[in-house]
Amino acid sequence: MTEVVKGPRHYRSPKREAQAAATRAEIAGAARRLFIAKGYPRTTLADIAEAAGVAVPTVKLAYRTKPQVLVAAWDHAVKDGADPRPVVEQEWFREMISTPDQREQLRLQVAGSRLVKSRIAPVIEVIRAAAPADQEIDALWEKMQAEFHDNQRHTIRALRNKGPLRAGLSEDEATDVLYTLNHPTLYQMLVGHLGWSGERYQEWLTRTLIDQLLEPSAHQGRASTAG
Template sequence: MSGPVKRRYDSSRRQEQARENRRRILSAAHELFVTRGYGRTTIADVAAEAGVAPETVYSAFKNKPALLHRAWDVAVGGDDQDVPLLERPQVRALFAEPDLRTRLTAFAVFNTATMRRTARLHLAVRGAAASDRAAAAMLAEIDRQRLAAMTEHAAAAAATGQLAVAEDECGDVLWSTTDGTLWHQLVERRGWSDERYSAWLGRLWVSSLLG
């Protein structure tokens, strides 16, 4: 006589719950890092804000620096997919645009949306970098990644033959205007809309880089 049939364990619900916990933890961490400061935010604070146990945070992200790194990646990409920014469809579409004036204008719109997600967190990391080693390392990584990305944008712009400046100057202009400082000053402090800011940034790039 055969024994009772064992039900196959379905882990899909558990996996979805784990993904939801990660999303809530990342959202809570981003908000607390921005409003309270990275240095003053603890794993317990993040857990309480996300409605999970501290052990859940540690299990998902190991430690606070790893949590900061992942929160930044999600803010940059706009979602939790592990797809590098330069490989995302919107960015590839920018590179595919043959008219550089149109490309820079569209890039200004794209960058403004990115600043909406990242500028406050970037400022929080910058503020903590002087006294926190992990924040300083994260800030250096952010700047390195952005410089690499703007260097690639500049190379692609030069390849069109439409630049009025040297390729390295183009990269420096893009790099210096995409760290969130301008967005924060004009949108957050002076009350500009994102639409006004992106239109201005596009004109700035076109006039500076195309002549």
Template sequence: MSGPVKRRYDSSRRQEQAKENRRRILSAAHDLFVTKGYGRTTIADVAAEAGVAPETVYSAFKNKPALLHRTWDVTVGGDDEDVPMLERPPLRALFAEPDLRTRFAAFAIVNTAAMRRTARLHLAVRGAAASDPAAAAMLAEIDRQRLESMGGHAREAAATGRLAVSEDECRDVLWSTTDGTLWHRLVECQGWSDERYAAWLGRLWVSSFVVTFG
């Protein structure tokens, strides 16, 4: 006679709850880092905002610097998928565009959407970097990654044979105009729409980078 059949343990509900907790924690961390400042935000603050116990935050992210790092990654990508920015469909589509003028104009639109997501958090990290080593390290990593990404754009642009400046100059100017400062000043301070900003940025890049044939 066989014994009772043991019901297989279904962990899907627990896994889904853990994912939901992570989403809420990341959203709370982003909002608090932006409004309260990274240095003044505690794990307890994040837990209270997310509606979870502090132990849940520590279990998911270990410490505040790790939480900042993951918050930034999710903010940049717009989701929690671990896919490098240059390999995401919108940027792959840009690189497939053969006309460099059209490519830079389209990149300005993509970048403007990214600034809408990231500029406030970037400014918060920059503000904390002077007094907080973790924020300073995060800022250096953000700038390094963005410089590498802009180098990829410059290489692709140079490969078209239409780049009017050196690859290094293109990379450096792209890097300097995509950190969120311009978007913040013109959109949030001066009241420009995202559409106006994207059109202006596209014109700036096209006039600066693209060879004009007579």
């Protein structure tokens, strides 16, 4: 009788998997803080390992390369809020899309995205600065920009379904305007570098988007005529 030789058994340990996930999150969080504070070029894997309380081989085992650590830091920033789901699945985004009023949609968009930008804008600046010197990071940057632009088109289409855009403004132009004004880089310039408060930024962007994307309301039109 031929003996059946069985291959090695692979056991899953939920406890070990949880520990590994916690270690990866600790590394990503430490990298995120260091990349923002020191910049990508000056941050080493040894710096990240020390900040995370692990050995350098552990960092390499978790993410292999420094560019992959930066990708992990980006993912950590995106998911670091109270709701770790993708933005388009979060309640504030769904509420923004479903509201029947155009101006309320823009108010909700600015309010919700401001909270996201406070986490991701500094990391985006790290990625933007590092992209020209690294092909992998440059590919990440281009992918991020394409996805962000697509998301702006999605919200512009929802806006058009509720009423007209500003006269003479096509969907493509409106998408470009929203992409530019709503971009986290502009948030980082105004809040991170120029010292605007989050509230001032939110008020300014809401007013600016309403002015640039929508037809003036009847009340606004009468005030302009009277002036």
